[in-house]
Structure formats: C-alpha cells, structure tokens
Amino acid sequence: MSSFWTSCLSQFEQELPPQQFNTWIRPLRLEGEEDCARGLRLLAPNGFILKWVKERYLARIEELGSEYFSVPVSVTLTLGERAAAPLNMTSGSPGKAPPVTGATVTSGTAVKNASLVDQQRSSYEKTRLIPTFTFDNLVVGKANDLARAASRQVAISPGEATYNPLFIYGGAGLGKTHLVHAIGNQILEHDPDKVVRYVHAEDYYSDVVRAYQQKSFDVFKRYYRSLDVLLLDDVQFFNNKNRTQEEFFYVFNALSESKKQIVISCDTYPKNISGLEDRLITRFDWGLTVQIEPPETEMRVAILKKKAEVEGVALDDEVAFYVAKHLRSNVRELEGALKKVLAYSAFHGRQISLDLAKEALKDLIGSVNRQITVENIQKTVADYFKIKVADLFSKKRTRVIVRPRQIAMWLAKNLTSQSYPSIGDAFGGRDHTTVLHAVRTIDDLRTKDNELNHNVHVLLQVLKG
Amino acid sequence: MLLIKTRRDTLLAPLQAVSGIVERRHTLPILSNVLLEKKGDVLTFLATDIEIQITTSSTGAMGDGDGAITVGARKLQEILRSLPESAEVSLMLDDRRLQVKAGRSRFSLQTLPADDFPCMALSDAEITKFTVTQKQFRHLLTQTSYSMAAQDVRYYLNGLLLLVDDGTLRAVATDGHRLAYSSMPLDDVPEALRQEGAARKELIVPRKTVIELSRLLADNDEPLTIEMLPSQARFQFGQINLVSKLIDGRFPDYERVIPSSLRNVVSVNRALLLQSMVRAAILTNEKFRGVRLILSEGSLKIMAANAEQEEAQEEIEVDYSGEALDVGFNVAYLLDVLNNTPDETIEWGFNDANSSALLTIPGNDRFKYVVMPMRI
Amino acid sequence: MRQLILDLLPEAPPSLDNFVAGSNAEALTGLAAWLAPTNRESLFLLWGEAGAGKSHLLQASQCAYSDARRDPDLSTVEPQNDCHAVDHVEALDAAGQIALFNLINRLRASGGRLLAAASAPPRRLALREDLRTRLGSGLVYRLLPLSDAEKLAALGEQARARGLVLPPEAFSYLFLRAPRDMRSLAALLTAIDRYSLEQKRPITLPLLREVLQTSLDI
DSSP states (O other): OOHHHHHHHHHHHHHSOHHHIIIIITTOEEESOOOTTTOEEEEESSHHHHHHHHHHTHHHHHHHHHHHHSSOOOEEEEEOTTOOOTTOOSSSOTTTSOSSOTHHHHOSOSSOOHHHHHHHHHHHHHHOOOTTOOSTTOOOOTTTHHHHHHHHHHHHSTTOGGGSSEEEEEOTTSSHHHHHHHHHHHHHHHOTTSOEEEEEHHHHHHHHHHHHHTTOHHHHHHHHHTOSEEEEEOGGGGTTOHHHHHHHHHHHHHHHHTTOEEEEEESSOGGGOTTOOHHHHHHHTSSEEEEEOOOOHHHHHHHHHHHHHHTTOOOOHHHHHHHHHHOOSOHHHHHHHHHHHHHHHHHHTOOOOHHHHHHHTTTTTGGGOOOOOHHHHHHHHHHHHTOOHHHHHSOOOOHHHHHHHHHHHHHHHHHSOOOHHHHHHHTTSOOHHHHHHHHHHHHHHHHHOHHHHHHHHHHHHHHHO | OEEEEEEHHHHHHHHHHHHTTOOSSOSSGGGGEEEEEEETTEEEEEEEOSSEEEEEEEEOBOSSSOEEEEEEHHHHHHHHHHSOTTOEEEEEEETTEEEEEETTEEEEEEEEEGGGSOOOOOOOOOOEEEEEEHHHHHHHHHHHGGGSOSSOSSGGGSEEEEEEETTEEEEEEEOSSEEEEEEEEOSSOOHHHHSTTOOOEEEEEEHHHHHHHHHHOOSSSOEEEEEEOSSEEEEEETTEEEEEEOOOSOOOOGGGGSOSOOSEEEEEEHHHHHHHHHHHHTTSOTTTOEEEEEEETTEEEEEEEOTTOOEEEEEEEOOOOSOOEEEEEEHHHHHHHHHTOOOSEEEEEESOTTSOEEEEETTEEEEEEEEOOEEO | OEEOOOSOSOOOOOOSTTOOOTTOHHHHHHHHHHHSTTOOOOEEEEEOOTTSSHHHHHHHTTSEEEETTTOTTOTTOOTTOSEEEEEOGGGOOHHHHHHHHHHHHHHHHHTOEEEEEESSOGGGOOSOHHHHHHHTSSEEEEOOOOOHHHHHHHHHHHHHHTTOOOOTHHHHHHHHHSOOSHHHHHHHHHHHHHHHHHHTOOOOHHHHHHHHHHHHHO
16 A cells, blocks of 8 residues: 555665564554655554654654655654554553463464463463473473483372472572473373362462461362372472461372372472471472482573574574573573573674673673682681681581581682682681592582582572572 | 725724734734725624634625725724714725725825735634523633633643533633632533533633633623634624634643542631722732631631731631631632622632632532632 | 642653653663563563663553552552562562562463563572572663763653743753752652742743752752
C-alpha cells in the first residue's frame, strides 16, 4: 500500500542494528495516504517510542521522504491505537489482564493458541513442574555429575529405598531446582498417570498456614499423602516453622512407608540446616545425600555454549572462557552475563567477540572483580570461624584454630598465585611443608567430611564474590 | 454611495454590541476597525480581535448597490453617541472615506478595504448544539465567572469550563485559590448526548469571551443557541452571532477539589454577612486582604487588621453548635461569592482551618463555591 | 498570612513519555524490548546511583510497583499480578528478601515478570545468596545519570508539561543553586509551580529566589 514507507523501513533496516530497528522503527505505522503535500502522519504505539523516534530518527525519516518525493516532506508523529505493534508496552494493564502467560516459558511467539496456554496452565497447576527443566538441557560436569546420576536413577525407578529420600544440596544458583524439576518431568514422561508435585518449601508453608486458617487439614493431608512423587525445593526455608515441620514429618512418613518417592533440595547438608527438628534431619539422611558443587571452568564454558546454542548463537571458546573466568560462583549469574552479551550484540548490531564481551560486561564485572589476596582470605576465614586473624599467625595448635588455618592456606593456594613458601611466610613465617601438608589434608577431608566441605564451599563463594 | 439612513440608536446599539472586543491598540491597525457590510436592506456589523468575532445587523439600509468597508470602531461609536438621541444619521461611502451626516454635523472618516479584514474561518464540524434562555446562561456566568484567573501562566485557568453531560450544562472557573461551579438542566438535550454512555463534551471559553457574553446577554427568556465546535464555540442570541476560539488545554479535574464530606456546616444570612464583610474589608491589609473568621457556639466573629495596626471586628449571631473554628480567608474571595449570589441564606461547610471551605445555597445542589483558607 | 491553594495542579506521574533517555539508549532499548509481549526473559534489573531514573522507569512500566524502602518486607505485594516492579531491592529486610525470592520463583513458573531496581549490580548486593543470584540471572543494565545539558532539557520538558513558562535564564539559575539530581530538580519545579499559583505571579528570577530560599530552609 505505502511504497514510501516500505522503502523507508528497508532503509532503516539496513542502517540500524536489528534490535534497535525492531524496538523503535518497526512498531511505527503510517496513517492515511502517502500525500507528501499534506505531510505524513506516523502512528507510534506508545509515548515512549514516539518520543524516542522524534528525538533520534524523525529527521532521518524526513530526509528519506524528501529524497523519495523529491520535495520537502514534513512528518508528524502521533500516538495511535491503530499501530498494532508487536511491541505494545502500554496497552492493557499488566497488573490485571496478563499480556504474557505461560506461553513465554516455552515459546517465543507472543500470540498463542489460547487453549494451548490453558492446557499448559492447567497441567502446570497440577504438577507445578516447569517443562523446560529437563535432563537433556542440563549441562553435566564434575560438579554435578553425582547429583545428576542419582537424580536419573530416581527418575527411572522412583520409590526405591536406597534413594528415598533423595537429598540434593548445594549453593545458590547451581541448578538444584533444575534437577528437581528434571526428575519430575522424566517420571511423568514415563508414566503420565503418576501424581507428581513440585512444591517450594515456602509454598508448602503457605499451604499449611492456609489449611490451618481454613481448618482444612484433612484435605491438606489427604492431598499430600496421595502423591506418588513429592519434590520439595529449598527445605532450609522450614527453619523454625515448627507446625510446618510437624506436618511435613507426617507426610514424609506416610509417603516413605508406602514407597513413594521424596526428593528434597537444600542449600546445605542435612545436619547443618538450622532450626530443623532432629527427627526430620535423621530422616533426610535415610536415603541418598548428594552435593552439587560450583562448576569448574570447563563446565561453566560448556554451560555458556549450551545456553547460547539454545538462543541460536554460536559462542567462541575465547568468549565463553572470558565470561566463565569472571563469573565463577554460580550458574545463574553466568546466564545473566551471557544474556547481557547477547543483548549488547543485538543492540549494537555487532558480532559477538571477545572485545564485545568485555564491553558488554564491564559494568557487571569491572570494579567488582577485586583481586583475591592472602590477606582478605585470612580475614574472611577468621570472620567465618569467629576467631581472630592473629590466631592464624600464632603458634596455637588447638583444633579450633588449626582447621581454619589449614583451610585458609588451602584457599590461598587455590585462589591466589602465591607459592607455598610465600603462603607460609604470610601465615606467621611457617615452613612451606606446613602449607603443603595443610593443602593435602583439606583436599582429603573434603571428600570425607561433609561439614568441612560445606565450609570450604561457602568460603569459596564468599571470596569469589 | 449611501449605505444607510436611519435613527441614531439603530446604528449605535449594534455597533456597541460588536465593538466591545475591539482592542485599543493592536499590531494590526485594521483590527481597530469595524466591518460594515450592506446587502440589500441589511447592514451587518462585524468586529474581531482574531480570538473572538462578533457579528450583528440592522435592517433599514437604503440606497442602491451593495458594498462593504471598514472604519475605526471607537471613533464611529463616539461620534454616534455624542449625537442627539433623536438624530437621523446617514452613512455614505465616498471615495474611500466614510461620511457621517446628521443634521448639520459632518464627519469624514478614514477607511480600510473590507477585503483586508480578517474574518475567522468557521469550523464546519459541529460537535454539539443546544439552546437555553439568555437569562439562564447569564446566571450561570454570573455565578462562576468571577473565579476565573486573569493572567495566569497556566493559560487553561484564564477561562471558563463549559461541560455538557447527561442533560446538564455545567460551568466551572478557578484561579487556584477558589473555584466556582454552577450547573443547569438542559431541556433541549442534544441528540448526540442523549444516548447512554455518550462522552461528555467540554470546552474552555477564554476569559474575554466570557466577560463579553456577560455584557451582551439580556436578562430575558429569549433563546441563546450554543454550538460547540472542535476549536470554536458559537453563541447566537438576538441579532448577535459571537464566535470564539477556545483555550486548547486540559482543565483541572475540578471534582477532586470539591470536598465530599464536611464535618461542620453553618447557615448564615447572606446580606448580613456581606455587609459585615464589606465593613471589615476596609481595614484589611491591602496586599493580602486577609480576614479572620472565628466561629463558636451561636457566634461568628469577623476580624481584620491592616499594616497600620488598625482593627475591625464584626459579630453575627448564628445558629451553630459545632466545633469552634478560627480560620483566615482572603476577604475578596468571600465578597465575590456573596455579591454574586442572590439567595437569602448561604451555607458554609468546613473541616478545619487548613482545608477548603464549601459555600452552597440551602436546598440547591446546582451551585458550589470552594475556597481555600489563608494560613494565619 | 499565606494563601493556601486548591489541589488541582496537574500531577506528572512518571511515564515512559516523560523520561529523558540521556546516554541510556542501550538500557532503554533493552527495557522496551523486555516490556514487549514477545519477550521471554522474566527478570530485568536496573542499577545505578540515586536520581538516575530507576524509580521513574519502574513506575512508568505499568507493572505493580512496590518500593522496598517504604515496604521492606514487601507486605503490600499482591502476588496475583503478572508483572511486578520492585524498587530499591537493597533495602529489603529478611522477610522481604524471602518474599521477593518467592515472587521470582512464582513469576518464573507462571511466565510472569519482575522489573527490579538496585543501587548496585547484583554481584555487589548484600542480599541472601539465593535471591542475589536470581537477581543476577536475568537482564542487568546500568542506568547512568543525565548530563547537565540533558537535565536542563528534562526540566524544560517537565515545565512545558505543567503549562509553565520559565524565563530562559531560569534553568541555569536553578542549576547553580539547587541540588542537581533529577529527583530534587523535579521536586523544585513542583514547588515553583505551587508558589507561583499561590502568589498569582508569573515565574521570574525573583520568584525563583523566594522559592529556593523557602525550600532550602526546610
């Protein structure tokens, strides 16, 4: 219909990076006839776009118009409903009518068959499972290998006593929730008749409160006891919620007696959960307890490449390595960083390269990535174990001091480029063999002593920021 | 060429009707002129200041041929006014000059060509149209126009909001310190507004137009037709046709400032209160014009003091037993409403000394006056 | 004696219209794309110094707005909304952090969205780890404060929106004498508007001087 506008659009498409073109230019609509004598009227779907286009692109549109019609053309921009733009930000009120529904979880298309959405919604309501969390898209590495293997086993034969409950623990953002959902999704895939329910500990608590208020404990109990698989996420949220713990204790007993599978995730190992009844802790240890550790560099690289692949982008090794090197402690922020790199590349219309990744992440990494020094390791370790920094230098050989001192040395060796002798010096002039011994001791204990391993883990996270 | 020969008043009345809007000094000299146009036996008078245009006419024109000319409005008006009432006046167009003759008086006035006279383009898209009596509309203006702002930077306050909705015509004016609201039912509800859910129509009439209308409207039951157009309003009454541009802006949400609940209400005799106020006002500070009202059981005291420490105190007996109140007001704002309300009794409702007062007429919800106090 | 004024001045609620972009093209394009229905990312976080415009954008986003400074435990959050904006997340208390943690989980699961604002990037936020990492898992953008020239333009825009006419030298006058973050400047403009209405005076340098004296006294 409007040949000028069509040519104008294609011109902008060439001149602008795709994201900018799609965000600002594409939503515009030409109103009425292309009559250059009366001027052109463009409709913008919202004031934001209107203002932006006016400030940055209007002059260019007029220029293109003048070229096209060979006479000066004036262009006015107004707000218009007719601009049924894909980027309609101000339409409706997201507070009430949902502009975005479950469709976004699985699909990039905004408009989706309503019944499909409903269907997804209702199946979601029943299980609370997020379908995108599967074993297939879980990146595996040393850090989560054991946890994944155990989870798969549970997914294949739920309810087996050796794996019941399956207790998965690890720091924040390492993929516990992903694993828990993957178990549920796979069980359902094998046997759609199984009654599977994912519940976050906070939501379980809310259920208890509601049952209490509405005096509907019977319904509550009957429901939870009817499950084939109960997936309880973040059980540490039960701390000091006595009534909830008690209710869960009964559910736990009922389910495990009837050989129904229970999977529990937590940010720490059972004995270390604060504010939890002993009888629950004992039961959590009945089955198998597995840990997810922070991913090592290769695994972080693999995660990044996999995520990029899902987005349809091929990520160079050096870019993936750069991002992985700077975001060590958890997978979530790693993903955030990748999203930022992709968005930055889209905004500027530039290929992803190492330089681009550096620019994109400078605010995110930049000043934050402080140098880890032996000094701040000592301070962090002393704070963590509630001892004095001076104790780490002292000749004291009590156990309360020796272990933290060894852990601090281990951290110094692993997180800094200091040599054994210089680490020895930094710990009150000790011999390098003392440091060597400490490092070996901690390496050994990490595989045997859950508590120690957890402490090291937390310290690593804190120090790496 | 003879344009017209008639009694003085036949010319003076229409000329006075149109020339009120003519600016004394204008960058465009022709705007000081009035356009006289003869067609057959009708002589039309037209004046404009570009924002407003008034047309009126008188019959009885004589002479052969039609013609049009513009001439200085004020000079012509002064000449006519100073002629004897019974004089017979003739206007002749003669070689680009207008000759005014009456008895043995002769005047020769400069003219400018009619073609140069700027006439307002009338917008053709009518939005809505309705008819009221001149008296009714005049009353509406009297009750509200004194609250318009005069030269506010917020141009939308320098006018009167007219709002048609639900078979009701409302007028609202405010200067930010007080607000006057008045409404009247429309018998002749426009078709477009009769449907359920029809959007209300509103426009802001500029201050000058409102004042001109108040001056021109008669206190009678003759019809006044109001047309609301996209950027103009047209008022037709008697021989007069007034077209005014509108203020393009959003009038403030007036409903928000009319207090919905009042803790205390006191009824006062309007004339009594007015007289006391007038007296107290003599000794108010010239700049702030503040008066203090002290309301207690059975009594309303009005106190004023000026910069020279001179003091006035008035006391009125009132039938009141609510909370005591000590509040300040700009006396001019109270005098305005008391002067422009004909009713015998006025009700004064309030919550406290820092929030607005609502003045109403008992048993009449068509008039509301909201005034903010002064902090003493 | 001081005349009080009727509460009828136009409010200028924060909108995407009256936001001045300055050097935040990237963040704003990102936000506009994120707010579009086609977006799949559930979390968007803006960080930057006070006065950079974070609250403005959050309030303009049409998402259900909560401010952790006023509501540190997020007790006013109505979970049934699909789009939430949570301002000043660094000010959340322990209960509020759990509430936000839950909210994020729920929004993730149901396809809803969270727009958050913080004083620092997620890595430097002193929040519980599970929340902090979640906040860092979505799109994170820094919002830079406006330059002086951009602030002047923004202020002029706001004055126009209020129907005010300021003498040209007024802006530089204000700039030399008032705090220069956008929030204070906008508040000052409101005070000028009110004072000019109270006094029924046009806005002139002497009037600005009076306003500055009174508002700086407070």
